[in-house]
Amino acid sequence: xxAAKSGVVVNVSSVHEFIPWPGYAHYCSSxxxxxxxxxxxxRELAPSGVRVVNVAPGAIMTPINERLxxxxxxxxxxxxxxxxxxxxxxxxxxxxxxxxASAEADYVTGTTLVVDGGMSLYPKFV
Numbered sequence: 001x002x003a004a005k006s007g008v009v010v011n012v013s014s015v016h017e018f019i020p021w022p023g024y025a026h027y028c029s030s031x032x033x034x035x036x037x038x039x040x041x042x043r044e045l046a047p048s049g050v051r052v053v054n055v056a057p058g059a060i061m062t063p064i065n066e067r068l069x070x071x072x073x074x075x076x077x078x079x080x081x082x083x084x085x086x087x088x089x090x091x092x093x094x095x096x097x098x099x100x101a102s103a104e105a106d107y108v109t110g111t112t113l114v115v116d117g118g119m120s121l122y123p124k125f126v
Contacts, residue, residue, distance in 0.1 A: 001045075001050045002045070004049075005049035005050075006049045007050045007051070008050070008051045008052075008053065008100070008101045008105075009038075009041065009050065009051070009052040009053070010053050010054075010097050010100055010101050011034055011054045011055070013034050013035060013055065013056040013112060014027070014056050014058075015114060015119060015120050016032075017032050017054065018035070018120070038052050038053065038054045039110055046109055051105075053100050053105075053109060053111060053113060054111075054113070055093065055096050055097050055100060055113050055115060056112045056114045056116070057088065057093045058088065058120065059078050059079075059082060059087045059088065059117070060089065060093060061089050061090070062090060065087065068087075081119060081122045082117040083121060084117035084118055092115060100113050
């Protein structure tokens with residue numbers, strides 16, 4: 001990518017790069033580390049025309065949330081904390097990744113695109 005003077009590195013992070021999640025310190029610390037890695041790589045690679053971006057999903061219907069999906073009361077409690085009122089799906093995250101990797105996002109680097117239905121706006125998480 002450096003030799004070509006173009007390219008995009010897209011990391012899949014999580015809202016837990018900035019929202020603590022009790023019982024998941026290992027997960028949160030890995031996502032927080034990925035955030036700083038992305039920011040540092042973006043600074044280093046931008047002069048070479050290479051962009052580096054994180055995409056941070058919120059509550060998405062994936063295996064990490066299987067327990068929620070098996071317990072409707074817990075699922076409802078999480079959905080109440082999301083302004084759009086529902087969990088997201090993998091296709092919505094994939095769409096964000098496709099956009100940020102495209103030429104339409106050529107001026108986007110060194111940042112995190114949050115795909116969370118507004119979950120991180122909830123006062124409990126701020």
